[in-house]
Amino acid sequence: MRLKNSGLMVIIALGFVLTACGPVVEQESITVVGSTALQPLVEAAGEQYGAENAGKFINVQGGGTGTGLSQIAADAVDIGNSDIFAEEKEGIDASKLVDHRVAVVGITPIVTPGTGVTDISLEELNKVFRGKITNWSELGGKDLKITVLNRASGSGTRATFERWVLEEGQKSIITQEQEANGTVRQIVASTPGTISYVGFSYVNEDVVSLSIDGVEPTVENVKTGDWVIWAYEHMYTNGEPTGLTKDFLEYILSDEVQATLIEAVGYIPASQMEVERDVEGNRIPVE
Secondary structure, eight states: OHHHHHHHHHHHHHHHHHHHHOSOOOOEEEEEEEOTTTHHHHHHHHHHHHHHSTTEEEEEEEEOHHHHHHHHHTTOSSEEEESSOGGGSTTOOGGGEEEEEEEEEEEEEEEOTTSSOOEEOHHHHHHHHTTSOOBGGGGTSOSOBOEEEEEOTTOHHHHHHHHHHSOTTOOOOSOEEESOHHHHHHHHHHSTTEEEEEEGGGOOTTSEEOEETTBOOOHHHHHHTSSOOEEEEEEEEESSOOHHHHHHHHHHTSHHIIIIIHHHTTOBOGGGOSOEEOTTOOEEOOO
């Protein structure tokens, strides 16, 4: 009898422990891959979303726009981040993908402090990246060799930069290439005479952001279209999103995130743009 009572007490005690621990929270996660220009925003949104939704995890990885589009096209991830329209990427069947434009990013040329140059014309910038101007003294700066640093060929940031800086048929000089915005900033900051380009959110006091034809790289100038080097930030899904993927995308597009987090991490809500562009780069009326 004592054994039976003891067993009953163990069961009751175990019940109290389980009740005290609360209900079991179901774990669920999605994987988001691609654009490093968009990565800081998605990481911040993912952390905030996870904090507000117990058991929900957003795994965010970089790799560049090319990786994001190829992975989502292969249905290997839940979301593919891109700085360009999927239609612009060779080998991608955009008809199978659903575009979710979550923000706009401005892209700016950056240089190592001490070149003596803070403003450059679009024509001069074109010549620098084609190797036609090779010393900062040719731009009114110091007698210092210009070192061009490019993003990798699959980068959406590079595609956007070259689309608005180079003319059709022109190519940048063959030079060192890097995969990520953060790595580019680090190299530019530590290598005298270097020039490259990054999304606005990566600019800090370690580098100098150049104005172009007297127009400064600011959020307001992107909104009005006065600053021309900008792109939509796309989060692509393979077909219509469902489940956690759908919920997270709705969260990023919610007023809560669009009005606070997006601007806080250096991006622009697409709804605030005074100009729009189509896949061909043409300006279209804002509805």
